[in-house]
Amino acid sequence: MNSAISKKRRVKTAVLNVLVYICAGIMCLMLTGIIGYILVRGIPHITFGLLTSKPSLINDTAGILPNILNTLYIIIMTLAAVLPIGVGAAVYLNEYATNKRIVRIIELAAETLSGIPSIIYGLAGMLIFVQFFSLGTSLIAGALTLAVMTLPTIIKTTQESLKTVPNGYREGALGLGAGKWHMIRTTVLPSAIDGIVTGCILSIGRIVGESAALLFTAGMANEILGIGESVMPGKAGSTLTVALYMYAKERGEFDTAFSIAAILLILTLIINLAAKLAAKKLRRKEN
Amino acid sequence: MKNLKKSIDVPEKAMNAVFALCGFLAVAFVLVITVFLVISGIPAIGKIGITDFLFGTTWASTAAQPQYGILPFILTSVLGTAGAIVIGVPIGLMCAVYLAKMSVGKSTAVVRTAVDLLSGIPSVVYGLLGMIIIVPLVREIFDLPDGANLFSAIIVLAVMILPSVISVSETAIKAVPKEYEEASLALGATKTETVFKVVLPAAKSGILTAVVLGIGRAIGEAMAVMMVAGNVANMPKLFQSVRFLTTAVASEMSYSSGLQRQALFSIALVLFVFIMIINLILNFVVKRGDSNE
Known part of the structure; x- marks a missing residue:
C-alpha cells in the first residue's frame, strides 16, 4: 500500500504530522510551564499576613486583603448590574421580538x-461613569464599566439556554391560561437557569482577569473598604489584577x-472547572 | 373573565416594554460609547491637524514644543499584530488540526484543557511572565542592552491569541462535511494530505474568522504589551523599545492634562476605528461564510 506513494509524498506527510504533534505538545508544555513557574515562585510568598492585611509602608509589609475584597465587591456589583439587563435582553430576543431585523440589530450590537x-472600555467608562455621571474613580464606576463589557456574554449564554427550553413547556403554560410574563417567570426562566449560571461563571472569569478597563475607572487605591463604602461614589480600589500590575511594573x-499571580491562576482553574461542569449540565439537557 | 383580562394585560404590556428596553440597551451602549469617544477624540485632531496627527513621526507630548504624531504607534500596532499573527496562526492552526482530526482518546481532552486554561489566564499574568522570562531571554539571546522591545511583545501577543485562534479554527475544521474527506481518501490521498489539501481549504472562511479575531485581540491588548514592549515612542524596529496604540493611551492617561489628554482620547478614537473596521470585516467574513454553505 505504502509503496504506491512516492517518497516525496511520504516525507511531506511525515513532516506535517510531526509539525502537528509538536504544536499540540507546545500548548501542553506551555501551560504546565506557566502554571509550574507561577506556583513555584508565588506559593512560598502567600502567607497569612499577606492575605489578611493591607500594605503598610511603615512596617514595610505587603498585604493584599484590600485587593481581594475589591475583586469580590466588583464581581458582585457587576453581576447585580448586568444580570437583569442581560437576561432581560435574551428573553426579549428569544421570546418577544418578532421583527427579524430588530433581533439582528441587537445581536450585532x-x-x-x-x-x-x-482598554477602550476603560476609557469610555472613565468618560461616561467617572466623569459624566460624576461617580469619580470608584469601584462602582469600575463595576458598571465591566457590566457593559460582560453584557454580551450573559445575553449569549442565556439565549442559548432559552433556545433549549422545549416549546411544549411554553404551550403548556399558555394553554393553562398563563400570561406571557407569567409563563416566562414560572416556566421558561427556571428551565434556562443553567445557561444563566454558565454566563455568570464566564463573566466572573472575565472580571477576575480584567485590568485595563479598571485602571482608570476603579483606580489604584489599596485601602480596606467596608461593604457599605464599596458602593459609594468616589471610593476607589484596585482589584487583584490591577494590584499585580502595580507591584510588577x-x-x-x-x-x-x-503570589497574586498564583492566586489568580488558582481562581482561573476553579472558574474554568466550574464553567466546564455547568456546560456539561447544559449539554446533557440538550440531548 | 373581565378580571382575568385586566390582570393579564397591564403587567404583560409593562413586562414586554421592560424586556424590549433591556434588548435595546445593548444597542444604546454601543451608540453611547461611540458618541463619547468621537466627541472627546475629535477636538485634539482638529487642533493638531489630521495629517500631522496621523502621519507625524514624533510623539513628544511633554516637551516644551509638544509634538503629537502617532504614526509610530499606528505602525507599531500594525507590525506587532502582524508579527503575532505570523507566529500564532500557524501554530494555532496546527493545534486545531490536531484537536479536530489527529488526536486520539485522552490526549484530546488534555490538549483542549490546556487551550481552555491558557485562554483564561489574565493578561497581566502573561505580562508578568513576559517581563520575568521573555524579556531577559530576548536580551541574552540577541545580546541587547534591553530586552523590552517589539520582538518580546510579539512573542507575548502570539501566545495570547493562540487559544481563540485554536478554538475558532477547530470549530471551522469540524464543520467540513465528512463526504469531502471520504472522497479524498477514496482517491488515494493520505489522511494528512486530505486534512491539509481538502479539509483546510474547505474550512477557509472559518479559519479567516479565526485570524481576524486574533487580529482584534492582538491590536486591543494593552496591559501585557505595556509590561514587555518598553514603552518608548520610537518608530517600530524589531529590537527597539516601542509603544502601541493601546499602551500610548494607558501610559500617559494618569498624569496627562490639556491638549495632551485630548490627544490621548484621539488615539483611543483611532484604535476604536481600527476595531470597528475589524468588526465589520468579521461580520462580512462570517456572513459570506454562512451564505456559502
Whole structure:
C-alpha cells in the first residue's frame, strides 16, 4: 500500500504530522510551564499576613486583603448590574421580538460590544461613569464599566439556554391560561437557569482577569473598604489584577506580584472547572 | 373573565416594554460609547491637524514644543499584530488540526484543557511572565542592552491569541462535511494530505474568522504589551523599545492634562476605528461564510 506513494509524498506527510504533534505538545508544555513557574515562585510568598492585611509602608509589609475584597465587591456589583439587563435582553430576543431585523440589530450590537478591547472600555467608562455621571474613580464606576463589557456574554449564554427550553413547556403554560410574563417567570426562566449560571461563571472569569478597563475607572487605591463604602461614589480600589500590575511594573515587587499571580491562576482553574461542569449540565439537557 | 383580562394585560404590556428596553440597551451602549469617544477624540485632531496627527513621526507630548504624531504607534500596532499573527496562526492552526482530526482518546481532552486554561489566564499574568522570562531571554539571546522591545511583545501577543485562534479554527475544521474527506481518501490521498489539501481549504472562511479575531485581540491588548514592549515612542524596529496604540493611551492617561489628554482620547478614537473596521470585516467574513454553505 505504502509503496504506491512516492517518497516525496511520504516525507511531506511525515513532516506535517510531526509539525502537528509538536504544536499540540507546545500548548501542553506551555501551560504546565506557566502554571509550574507561577506556583513555584508565588506559593512560598502567600502567607497569612499577606492575605489578611493591607500594605503598610511603615512596617514595610505587603498585604493584599484590600485587593481581594475589591475583586469580590466588583464581581458582585457587576453581576447585580448586568444580570437583569442581560437576561432581560435574551428573553426579549428569544421570546418577544418578532421583527427579524430588530433581533439582528441587537445581536450585532452585542457582537460589537464583545469585540471592543478592554482598554477602550476603560476609557469610555472613565468618560461616561467617572466623569459624566460624576461617580469619580470608584469601584462602582469600575463595576458598571465591566457590566457593559460582560453584557454580551450573559445575553449569549442565556439565549442559548432559552433556545433549549422545549416549546411544549411554553404551550403548556399558555394553554393553562398563563400570561406571557407569567409563563416566562414560572416556566421558561427556571428551565434556562443553567445557561444563566454558565454566563455568570464566564463573566466572573472575565472580571477576575480584567485590568485595563479598571485602571482608570476603579483606580489604584489599596485601602480596606467596608461593604457599605464599596458602593459609594468616589471610593476607589484596585482589584487583584490591577494590584499585580502595580507591584510588577511600577514598584518592582515581584514576590508580591507572583503570589497574586498564583492566586489568580488558582481562581482561573476553579472558574474554568466550574464553567466546564455547568456546560456539561447544559449539554446533557440538550440531548 | 373581565378580571382575568385586566390582570393579564397591564403587567404583560409593562413586562414586554421592560424586556424590549433591556434588548435595546445593548444597542444604546454601543451608540453611547461611540458618541463619547468621537466627541472627546475629535477636538485634539482638529487642533493638531489630521495629517500631522496621523502621519507625524514624533510623539513628544511633554516637551516644551509638544509634538503629537502617532504614526509610530499606528505602525507599531500594525507590525506587532502582524508579527503575532505570523507566529500564532500557524501554530494555532496546527493545534486545531490536531484537536479536530489527529488526536486520539485522552490526549484530546488534555490538549483542549490546556487551550481552555491558557485562554483564561489574565493578561497581566502573561505580562508578568513576559517581563520575568521573555524579556531577559530576548536580551541574552540577541545580546541587547534591553530586552523590552517589539520582538518580546510579539512573542507575548502570539501566545495570547493562540487559544481563540485554536478554538475558532477547530470549530471551522469540524464543520467540513465528512463526504469531502471520504472522497479524498477514496482517491488515494493520505489522511494528512486530505486534512491539509481538502479539509483546510474547505474550512477557509472559518479559519479567516479565526485570524481576524486574533487580529482584534492582538491590536486591543494593552496591559501585557505595556509590561514587555518598553514603552518608548520610537518608530517600530524589531529590537527597539516601542509603544502601541493601546499602551500610548494607558501610559500617559494618569498624569496627562490639556491638549495632551485630548490627544490621548484621539488615539483611543483611532484604535476604536481600527476595531470597528475589524468588526465589520468579521461580520462580512462570517456572513459570506454562512451564505456559502
